[in-house]
Amino acid sequence: MSSEKDEAGTGKPPMRDALVAAAFHLFLERGYEQTTVDDIVALAGVGRRSFFRYFPSKEDVVFPDHERCLADMTAFLADGSDDDEPVGRVCDAARLVLRMYAENPTFSVQRYRLTKQVPGLRAYELSVVWRYERALAEYLRRRFAARRDGTLQADVIAAAVVAAHNNALRCWLRSDGRGEASTAVDHALAYVQSAFGGVPVPPVAEQPEDVVVVVARRGAPLWRVVQEIEATLGRG
Amino acid sequence: MSSEKDEAGTGKPPMRDALVAAAFHLFLERGYEQTTVDDIVALAGVGRRSFFRYFPSKEDVVFPDHERCLADMTAFLADGSDDDEPVGRVCDAARLVLRMYAENPTFSVQRYRLTKQVPGLRAYELSVVWRYERALAEYLRRRFAARRDGTLQADVIAAAVVAAHNNALRCWLRSDGRGEASTAVDHALAYVQSAFGGVPVPPVAEQPEDVVVVVARRGAPLWRVVQEIEATLGRG
């Protein structure tokens, strides 16, 4: 409730909410593509031109709060100190997105059903998710600046975190928002942290020593182990 | 002239190529958004209606070969046997995409510059990449069906593979297609495999007997280290 107040210069016009409500009413009733912007503004009782004053496109009305959430995430990542563990930090950042979804379960579920069956909305959602992923990756790139392959690791870990988050989120959305979303996300993110949070190459690469330790799993293809050793030994 | 026979519904009329050529000529000359479909068909000397017969949207003309590549990838994944290692298989599948880019370096670089500065094209590219990622994830889901958290691992690994591939690909594209693209991609994919390499459950502590630890002195000859690992892994 109190979270819907205005902030940072963005006033809270009731018109915006009215447009979102009218849009979703029609989208759920007759489908997204069968609803024109004229239909929405007619139901909301406002002029057509006003719609595009609040939403740059018809798709934006489906994701009215992602812009704010993205700003929250970037602020959260900018606030962190250099002491906290990078992978854990981006996992916490991902939890911010989950919280936004969990704040309005019914709305989130409705939107999920909508985006699932409208290709155009799925494409739009991808661009939204991509911006989250870029925010995480940029943060990790800064933190990994000293590492060899820092940007690669940053991109991969950011993608893995987003994928894990989305996997758990969609699982929760598919269950109509029942149950606790955070536990599934915690589990998913723990998997990512177990894969990247541990001790692969970075510690060795950061402080070269006389001894190289390689941990390999039984069954892992030999050539891949060799590749890793080659990279660790400095590649020549 | 040559064997331009239709295969699986994907015909190759010269008109399609003419439209792509005309489109890119104009896109590079005056920009994507400053070029209308009418401009393209006028330059190609064909009717406007024919454009949309070959390309469902204006954006599709920028990615004329991804549909075929996606089909190749799904076929490649469907062909594999149950013996090959799943993560290695999806890495090889990703290399198919790289090969498509590397086949036409100049075209790929031009398209990269275009998509980098046109938001609409970036969004479209995301939807393309998403379909590749889904193909990989679906394959891994099948292979991981028996695992606990199989779908989670499948989604995360697919995302990591795609991110690693794209990181290396973009690095190559930024260098104007100079150098060998495959080495950068191999290196990036090796990183992903080192994090996820064929292991059922990530936590190492649960199955310590499956882990092999090798300690080597820096400067030790590589072949000697490999010999040691080979022996320890039991003829990998």
Next chain:
DNA sequence: TCACTCATGGCACTCAGTGCACAACTGGCG
């Protein structure tokens, strides 16, 4: 020659999105 198919193209239409100008309301300021 006829019938049939198929690729092409012309035409009109819907609808998203934009630029521009105008009206209504607001809050000073003389």
Next chain:
DNA sequence: CGCCAGTTGTGCACTGAGTGCCATGAGTGA
């Protein structure tokens, strides 16, 4: 009170993507 900004909502005309429908013309087989 009249005058003057600034903001917000609206109406209108326009561009351009994408679609449905139908005409045309070339090729093919009988």
